[in-house]
Amino acid sequence: xxxxxxxxxxxxxxxxxxxxxxxxxxxxxxxxxxxxxxxxxxxxxxxxxxxxxxxxxxxxxxxxxxxxxxxxxxxxxxxxxxxxxxxxxxxxxxxxxxxxxxxxxxxxxxxxxxxxxxxxxxxxxxxxxxxxxxxxxxxxxxxxxxxxxxxxxxxxxxxxxxxxxxxxxxxxxxxxxxxxxxxxxxxxxxxxxxxxxxxxxxxxxxxxxxxxxxxxxxxxxxxxxxxxxxxxxxxxxxxxxxxxxxxxxxxxxxxxxxxxxxxxxxxxxxxxxxxxxxxxxxxxxxxxxxxxxxxxxxxxxxxxxxxxxxxxxxxxxxxxxxxxxxxxxxxxxxxxxxxxxxxxxxxxxxxxxxxxxxxxxxxxxxxxxxxxxxxxxxxxxxxxxxxxxxxxxxxxxxxxxxxxxxxxxxxxxxxxxxxxxxxxxxxxxxxxxxxxxxxxxxxxxxxxxxxxxxxxxxxxxxxxxxxxxxxxxx
Amino acid sequence: xxxxxxxxxxxxxxxxxxxxxxxxxxxxxxxxxxxxxxxxxxxxxxxxxxxxxxxxxxxxxxxxxxxxxxxxxxxxxxxxxxxxxxxxxxxxxxxxxxxxxxxxxxxxxxxxxxxxxxxxxxxxxxxxxxxxxxxxxxxxxxxxxxxxxxxxxxxxxxxxxxxxxxxxxxxxxxxxxxxxxxxxxxxxxxxxxxxxxxxxxxxxxxxxxxxxxxxxxxxxxxxxxxxxxxxxxxxxxxxxxxxxxxxxxxxxxxxxxxxxxxxxxxxxxxxxxxxxxxxxxxxxxxxxxxxxxxxxxxxxxxxxxxxxxxxxxxxxxxxxxxxxxxxxxxxxxxxxxxxxxxxxxxxxxxxxxxxxxxxxxxxxxxxxxxxxxxxxxxxxxxxxxxxxxxxxxxxxxxxxxxxxxxxxxxxxxxxxxxxxxxxxxxxxxxxxxxxxxxxxxxxxxxxxxxxxxxxxxxxxxxxxxxxxxxxxxxxxxxxxxxxxxx
Numbered sequence: 001x002x003x004x005x006x007x008x009x010x011x012x013x014x015x016x017x018x019x020x021x022x023x024x025x026x027x028x029x030x031x032x033x034x035x036x037x038x039x040x041x042x043x044x045x046x047x048x049x050x051x052x053x054x055x056x057x058x059x060x061x062x063x064x065x066x067x068x069x070x071x072x073x074x075x076x077x078x079x080x081x082x083x084x085x086x087x088x089x090x091x092x093x094x095x096x097x098x099x100x101x102x103x104x105x106x107x108x109x110x111x112x113x114x115x116x117x118x119x120x121x122x123x124x125x126x127x128x129x130x131x132x133x134x135x136x137x138x139x140x141x142x143x144x145x146x147x148x149x150x151x152x153x154x155x156x157x158x159x160x161x162x163x164x165x166x167x168x169x170x171x172x173x174x175x176x177x178x179x180x181x182x183x184x185x186x187x188x189x190x191x192x193x194x195x196x197x198x199x200x201x202x203x204x205x206x207x208x209x210x211x212x213x214x215x216x217x218x219x220x221x222x223x224x225x226x227x228x229x230x231x232x233x234x235x236x237x238x239x240x241x242x243x244x245x246x247x248x249x250x251x252x253x254x255x256x257x258x259x260x261x262x263x264x265x266x267x268x269x270x271x272x273x274x275x276x277x278x279x280x281x282x283x284x285x286x287x288x289x290x291x292x293x294x295x296x297x298x299x300x301x302x303x304x305x306x307x308x309x310x311x312x313x314x315x316x317x318x319x320x321x322x323x324x325x326x327x328x329x330x331x332x333x334x335x336x337x338x339x340x341x342x343x344x345x346x347x348x349x350x351x352x353x354x355x356x357x358x359x360x361x362x363x364x365x366x367x368x369x370x371x372x373x374x375x376x377x378x379x380x381x382x383x384x385x386x387x388x389x390x391x392x393x394x395x396x397x398x399x400x401x402x403x404x405x406x407x408x409x410x411x412x413x414x415x416x417x418x419x420x421x422x423x424x425x426x427x428x429x430x431x432x433x434x435x436x437x438x439x440x441x442x443x444x445x446x447x448x449x450x451x452x453x454x455x456x457x458x459x460x461x462x463x464x465x466x467x468x469x470x471x472x473x474x
Numbered sequence: 475x476x477x478x479x480x481x482x483x484x485x486x487x488x489x490x491x492x493x494x495x496x497x498x499x500x501x502x503x504x505x506x507x508x509x510x511x512x513x514x515x516x517x518x519x520x521x522x523x524x525x526x527x528x529x530x531x532x533x534x535x536x537x538x539x540x541x542x543x544x545x546x547x548x549x550x551x552x553x554x555x556x557x558x559x560x561x562x563x564x565x566x567x568x569x570x571x572x573x574x575x576x577x578x579x580x581x582x583x584x585x586x587x588x589x590x591x592x593x594x595x596x597x598x599x600x601x602x603x604x605x606x607x608x609x610x611x612x613x614x615x616x617x618x619x620x621x622x623x624x625x626x627x628x629x630x631x632x633x634x635x636x637x638x639x640x641x642x643x644x645x646x647x648x649x650x651x652x653x654x655x656x657x658x659x660x661x662x663x664x665x666x667x668x669x670x671x672x673x674x675x676x677x678x679x680x681x682x683x684x685x686x687x688x689x690x691x692x693x694x695x696x697x698x699x700x701x702x703x704x705x706x707x708x709x710x711x712x713x714x715x716x717x718x719x720x721x722x723x724x725x726x727x728x729x730x731x732x733x734x735x736x737x738x739x740x741x742x743x744x745x746x747x748x749x750x751x752x753x754x755x756x757x758x759x760x761x762x763x764x765x766x767x768x769x770x771x772x773x774x775x776x777x778x779x780x781x782x783x784x785x786x787x788x789x790x791x792x793x794x795x796x797x798x799x800x801x802x803x804x805x806x807x808x809x810x811x812x813x814x815x816x817x818x819x820x821x822x823x824x825x826x827x828x829x830x831x832x833x834x835x836x837x838x839x840x841x842x843x844x845x846x847x848x849x850x851x852x853x854x855x856x857x858x859x860x861x862x863x864x865x866x867x868x869x870x871x872x873x874x875x876x877x878x879x880x881x882x883x884x885x886x887x888x889x890x891x892x893x894x895x896x897x898x899x900x901x902x903x904x905x906x907x908x909x910x911x912x913x914x915x916x917x918x919x920x921x922x923x924x925x926x927x928x929x930x931x932x933x934x935x936x937x938x939x940x941x942x943x944x945x946x947x948x949x950x951x952x953x954x955x956x957x958x959x960x
Contacts (some may be wrong), residue, residue, distance in 0.1 A: 322508035
């Protein structure tokens, strides 16, 4: 494909005259910086905790470099116009996560970092596989209902008697051979596809009908079906799997995509009301919800509380953050392993303690960039399905990060979710890499120059047709 | 769909902003109060696991942190533990005493005076290290005091304090019985708790620093204060002025044996008795009458000028005030004149009385922290500070003269040192309980003309010994003074 732009065509889309640059060189440069974060972090952990650079730094650094360069080469070959910032940013987060997990390993005598590197390898392989096999994201629109069904099966799977497992009170795991796997991590990707496929078809019906109450366009009663169904699914996850975080994530995800698809803030009002009702009912009906809220409101009263509701983890995490202060204690000089699950759910507390507020803000900014680039991809995507999918995938990262970091830092009640790319946990890491692959695919499609005038691409024509209808509305 | 996508991106921006503000709150705004919460073992353990500065006597560390291979990384260890325990105190997880407690900011490295050193540590990437505390103690004097007191036998309870009169530097501070702070600093917390409970229950109170935390009747050593008050009143002028005397003295407003003061067999003629002679013979009848002459008000004023009824020791926590009561009736004043009734003094206080006379009447604030140091440079040296002028220079000269005679010719003979003029006074205070042995006291300073050291010895219990201030306390005071004068 030639990078040279075709001559501007009068009467066509405004994007016709502008061609995105590939910027693969920039991506490579940023990847080198990301590699420096990963390898530098690993070396700093060795120096801080053991007083010497880890002996396997060459092998480790080489492996990390190979993964990043491999991912870069695949992008260069099959998605040359993809967003150049996303891959380096998530690679840096993944590298930092590995270093912090390794730091916890050294104190706890565990081997999580090695396992995480294995998962990262699998994640990058699936990342490459996704990009190679899926040349056009719109293909996925064909599998709307298949994806939806599969997602529901995966969500129900942990409830099944033989394969399902309860870990730390949440029944969200299944046994796959020797491994435990969280099918919910895959389900959220499938749900984004299903939502995007469904909404892009039904958005007009959902958007146009309805009446106006107090400056807000409320939808018709009969169109409430999907949102009520999704609400029930979320509540089901909350009640039967005791997984507050996933429940919140799925419902929030659906609500945001519905709002983007219909451009009707009324849906947000309906959703917020439903969510509030569910939350209040959940608080009064279910002990595990009440415990989370009570320990959030009064953490110090429940510190080391012997009867059930214990805020030990939350409070120790806060103490860790306070102890870290502005610049942190430095690797090895903090005491992050006082906090249970310092390498997974509470990895942000570990970062806050040893890398300080500086480290926390840096990580939040990196996630901010991920969400921003994903939403930018949604903005410039040329098809509704792509826009909705990119919005959904961005929302997964944004909501998940808010729920888990907000929980750890006592902004909202604590719920169990992983911090994408940072936390120890294979299912989440692999799923996150696939999400990035999907985002890169959508952005490659969006940034790619529009093919020449003649002959006009079939799909592009279909898009043009859609645009005409839209113009009539807005 | 672009408009709602933009709205969604603003929504996420607000969420991220909320996370950042919240993190800033916990890591910056509220960090200090979280660190100080009682539940926060992280900070306590970190303090306990860091390399604490040493406590030094001379050039020798008497308490230091040694690296050990356990979760707390450093173990506090004490050389000559029994000798210095009342001063150093102990440092344990969650509790400490003595210098370890009062100078904790310096030893842990949190003291603002150590800022430069901490900055250097931070920039050079060294683990932060506490500052060290240099004590004023003289190792030879401390050893002499300890050995002298311990030589009185098992079960001895007492204390010795030595001061440099011109500065207030504490040269020796010994208290018996004592304890081994190593057993409280141990990382074996179960053994530590057991030791601590045993020490707490021990009736001889080994955790008490008697030098500053035990006040007793000063007995005849208080006659020095009474003499000072009489001289300051202007009624008496020199060592050979005639003072009241008599073999017995009936306290005013009393009748019978309980109000009758005698001299326990020492000769104190009613006519022509000089102040010098009265002090040499430690005449109770004389000082009862002098105190009554000065009056309740005057005695109180004089005692307070020496430091009674006040706090003056900043370097160690828990100094108890020595007491001189106010608004006494004449018979009470009479008894107070020879250190009975409700007059009570700590060994440090009596050392300060001796030191004030030696320092031409000026009381210096006693201090035990000579210098705060970090790594290679001294952060701060303590400057001597004048606390008050207790007596005029003339009065000081007269009292010195009288006290020298008391050592040369009188009851304080055991403190004589060859070729050195020593001033001193004994004390043997009745407990006021029939059948109980008295407390022994001894105060002295030398050389009398320009003293380098003032000493107070207090013996509370010495099982198997007949307690008399001069006989038991004198040789100890002498040994301590010799250790300094050498």
